Amino acid sequence: MTELLEKDLVYKIVGCAMKVHKELGHGLREKTYERGMCVEFVHEDINFNQQEKYPVYYRGEIIDEFIPDLVVEKRIVVEIKTVVTISDEHRGRLLNYLRVTGLIVGLIINFNHTKLQWERFVLETAR
Numbered sequence: 001m002t003e004l005l006e007k008d009l010v011y012k013i014v015g016c017a018m019k020v021h022k023e024l025g026h027g028l029r030e031k032t033y034e035r036g037m038c039v040e041f042v043h044e045d046i047n048f049n050q051q052e053k054y055p056v057y058y059r060g061e062i063i064d065e066f067i068p069d070l071v072v073e074k075r076i077v078v079e080i081k082t083v084v085t086i087s088d089e090h091r092g093r094l095l096n097y098l099r100v101t102g103l104i105v106g107l108i109i110n111f112n113h114t115k116l117q118w119e120r121f122v123l124e125t126a127r
Contacts, residue, residue, distance in 0.1 A: 005122055006076055006105040013072055014118055016040040017109045021116045027082065033111045034069050034080045041072070048072045054100045068097045077106040086110055086119055098123040 004010070020036040034050070041048045049071045056064040070078040077097045081090060086108050094106045098121070110117040 009073060009076055010107065010120055012044065012046060013076065013078060013107060016044055017118065018116055021111055026111055026113055030080050030082050033082065037070060037080065046072060056100055066097055066100045068101065071101065075103060075105065077101055077103055079108045081108055081110045082112040083110055084112065086117065094121055095123060
C-alpha cells in the first residue's frame with residue numbers, strides 16, 4: 001500500500017482549519033478565514049507564505065502571475081474558499097497553482113458550511 005504524500009502536514013493543516021472554523025463559524029469572507037489560518041499557523045509553529053506571487057512563463061517570457069492563498073512549509077498549496085460547493089473550476093485552478101509553483105500536493109478548504117469541507121490533490125505528473 002502506498003503512503004499518502006505529505007500525510008502528516010495535511011493532517012496539521014486540516015486540524016488548523018477545524019480550529020479556525022470552530023472559532024469563527026461558517027459563512028464569513030474568504031480573506032477572514034485565510035487570515036485566521038495564518039494566525040493558527042503561527043500558534044502551531046507552521047511556516048507559510050501568504051499571497052506569494054509565482055510567475056507564469058510562455059516561451060521564456062513572464063506573461064502573468066499566479067497568487068495562491070497560502071503555501072505551507074514550501075510543500076503544500078492551500079486555497080481557501082467560501083462557496084456552496086467546490087467546483088471543477090476551483091480544482092483546475094489549484095492544479096494550475098501546483099504546476100506553476102512546482103509543488104505536488106494541494107488542499108482546497110471550504111468554510112461556507114456548518115461542517116468544514118476540504119479536498120486534497122496530488123499533481124498526477126508527480127506520481
